[in-house]
Amino acid sequence: MAEQAVDRQEQEYTESRQQQPAEHKEKKPKKKISGDQWVALGFLAPSFILVLIFVYGFIGWTGWVSVSNWNTLVPDFSFAGLKNYIYLFNDYRFQADLRNTVFFTILFIGLVIVMGLGLSILIDQKLKGESLFRNIFLFPMALSFVVTGVVWQWLLNPSTGYNQFLAVFGIQPKWYTDTNILAGFEWGSIEFGLPVAIIAVVIAAVWQMTGFSLAMYLAGLRGIPDELREAARMDGASEFQIYKKVILPMLMPITVSVIIIMAHISLKIFDLIYAMTGSGANFVTDVPGVYMFETTFRGNYYANGAAIAIIMLLLVAVFIVPYLLANRRSDG
Amino acid sequence: MAVLFLTPVYVILVTSLKPLDEVSLANMWALPSAIDFSSYSHAFSELAPNFMNSVYLVVPATLLSALLGAMNGYVLSKWKFKGSELIFTVILFGMFIPYQSILIPLIQFLRNIELYNSIAGLVLTHVVYGLPITTLMFRNFYANIPDTMLEAAKIDGANFLGIFRHIIIPLSITGFVVVAIWQFTNIWNEFLFAVTITNSDSQPVMVALQNLSGSQIVQWNVQMAGALLAALPTLLVYILLGKYFVRGLLAGSVKG
Numbered sequence: 001m002a003e004q005a006v007d008r009q010e011q012e013y014t015e016s017r018q019q020q021p022a023e024h025k026e027k028k029p030k031k032k033i034s035g036d037q038w039v040a041l042g043f044l045a046p047s048f049i050l051v052l053i054f055v056y057g058f059i060g061w062t063g064w065v066s067v068s069n070w071n072t073l074v075p076d077f078s079f080a081g082l083k084n085y086i087y088l089f090n091d092y093r094f095q096a097d098l099r100n101t102v103f104f105t106i107l108f109i110g111l112v113i114v115m116g117l118g119l120s121i122l123i124d125q126k127l128k129g130e131s132l133f134r135n136i137f138l139f140p141m142a143l144s145f146v147v148t149g150v151v152w153q154w155l156l157n158p159s160t161g162y163n164q165f166l167a168v169f170g171i172q173p174k175w176y177t178d179t180n181i182l183a184g185f186e187w188g189s190i191e192f193g194l195p196v197a198i199i200a201v202v203i204a205a206v207w208q209m210t211g212f213s214l215a216m217y218l219a220g221l222r223g224i225p226d227e228l229r230e231a232a233r234m235d236g237a238s239e240f241q242i243y244k245k246v247i248l249p250m251l252m253p254i255t256v257s258v259i260i261i262m263a264h265i266s267l268k269i270f271d272l273i274y275a276m277t278g279s280g281a282n283f284v285t286d287v288p289g290v291y292m293f294e295t296t297f298r299g300n301y302y303a304n305g306a307a308i309a310i311i312m313l314l315l316v317a318v319f320i321v322p323y324l325l326a327n328r329r330s331d332g
Numbered sequence: 333m334a335v336l337f338l339t340p341v342y343v344i345l346v347t348s349l350k351p352l353d354e355v356s357l358a359n360m361w362a363l364p365s366a367i368d369f370s371s372y373s374h375a376f377s378e379l380a381p382n383f384m385n386s387v388y389l390v391v392p393a394t395l396l397s398a399l400l401g402a403m404n405g406y407v408l409s410k411w412k413f414k415g416s417e418l419i420f421t422v423i424l425f426g427m428f429i430p431y432q433s434i435l436i437p438l439i440q441f442l443r444n445i446e447l448y449n450s451i452a453g454l455v456l457t458h459v460v461y462g463l464p465i466t467t468l469m470f471r472n473f474y475a476n477i478p479d480t481m482l483e484a485a486k487i488d489g490a491n492f493l494g495i496f497r498h499i500i501i502p503l504s505i506t507g508f509v510v511v512a513i514w515q516f517t518n519i520w521n522e523f524l525f526a527v528t529i530t531n532s533d534s535q536p537v538m539v540a541l542q543n544l545s546g547s548q549i550v551q552w553n554v555q556m557a558g559a560l561l562a563a564l565p566t567l568l569v570y571i572l573l574g575k576y577f578v579r580g581l582l583a584g585s586v587k588g
Binding site: 035036037039040041043044046047048050051052054055056057058059061062065075119133135136137138139140141142143144145146147150151152153154155160161162164207212215216219257258261264267268270271274275288289292293296297302305306308309310312313316320321324325328 | 339434435464552574
């Protein structure tokens with residue numbers, strides 16, 4: 001059977017390299033290929049097994065904990081059914097978390113894309129000091145979310161920081177201490193609308209991540225051949241039209257990548273919010289990541305924490321799985 | 333816009349160079365009347381042990397995960413077999429999972445093998461969960477090495493390991509630099525594993541920084557100095573090796 005498998009591999013192998021001279025194929029001793037293939041598998045196997053256990057095995061384990069009664073310090077794996085999930089969906093704090101996640105994700109992704117795209121187009125105009133500007137916008141990427149959180153906590157302090165400038169214009173936002181919810185309506189036990197305090201966290205997150213979309217878009221813009229722009233100009237298109245009709249559509253795959261990457265960062269965000277605001281008054285800046293951490297490791301409600309973790313995983317999977325499958329198809 | 337992006341840097345520097353009595357809400361934008369490094373020495377004495385923990389963590393974790401990633405990337409780009417694409421996707425998914433979803437079992441597991449609350453436990457964790465991204469980066473990197481080169485080596489009688497040692501590794505220097513910078517930055521900056529797997533003596537620097545800001549009396553000058561100290565290694569990497577840093581960013585974005 002192994003021999004057969006090797007045969008098939010050999011066949012695929014040569015089929016995929018048809019430019020190879022035919023006699024070459026016959027010379028190659030089969031035994032050696034097989035040996036090398038085994039070594040290749042040996043190279044890959046430890047990592048693959050580790051991933052199977054540490055990713056898939058552990059997810060399964062967390063899934064089991066999430067339907068168990070383990071809500072004390074002592075592990076208790078007895079089956080509890082969906083009790084923990086039902087508890088969460090009726091929980092005021094968790095409902096607020098979901099609301100916050102929705103608004104954080106939309107604002108965060110939207111701004112990162114708009115800022116990254118806008119700045120990359122500006123920088124791409126071959127203006128002077130291009131690399132300096134690129135470096136300025138990119139450096140926050142080298143920082144940790146904890147550092148960003150600590151610094152922005154100080155900058156967006158309601159009685160200081162940027163407010164000292166804004167006060168000149170008569171605006172004094174309360175930033176992350178604001179408990180207002182904009183355009184709210186009752187939804188479950190919470191008020192559903194944009195929590196004003198989230199905006200402060202979004203600003204910090206956008207400051208940190210804009211460089212990433214900027215780098216992506218710059219790479220994309222560099223990849224568009226000049227002839228294309230020239231041709232459009234010859235046809236009498238204005239610069240604005242060129243961007244709208246030619247360049248932006250060509251950048252679509254990059255936008256999709258940025259959305260996917262930002263979405264998974266946003267859905268699992270923890271350290272920035274933990275370092276900057278915590279859950280906030282009335283949970284206006286709370287997110288599932290923070291709730292999971294506190295409920296599991298501060299409150300010892302392991303089963304509840306596991307249920308939050310599984311919901312987070314499902315939210316991320318909704319974005320990631322189709323993307324991975326689509327990528328795989330286009331690769332193959 | 334660029335100025336706006338730099339204001340946090342200005343504020344960090346200005347605040348960290350002030351003595352405590354000058355750090356007040358009203359004059360946070362003002363320059364210090366005299367440069368005072370006491371907040372740095374204070375922050376340094378608080379963070380130094382944790383800083384070293386981060387060094388002991390990040391060096392082996394980066395090297396190990398890069399090496400394993402290189403091995404996987406080599407197989408998955410140059411020795412494809414039936415199902416290798418599937419295996420790659422299965423590994424890649426690990427890059428996107430929220431780590432909360434594996435945290436409880438991970439901690440139980442580390443307790444069982446007695447690596448809980450140790451740097452070694454954190455190294456293991458970062459190596460394992462770094463596998464997807466390092467594999468991806470090396471796979472994309474090796475895809476650019478022409479297959480004909482390997483064919484030639486095979487004709488000359490080189491086997492799997494021979495090719496790896498004599499062709500792939502020497503051509504991988506850039507790849508190793510890019511992956512190492514990426515892993516170094518990520519592991520240094522990581523917080524969730526650090527805060528849940530370790531406590532007190534073995535905490536990395538980011539957890540210590542967070543604790544510094546959580547203390548009762550908020551000494552903003554010390555906090556800002558601490559933030560700068562904690563960020564210094566990755567900032568240096570960014571300044572000195574910016575080109576590779578950006579390449580890492582792009583390579584980490586799945587399709588690159």
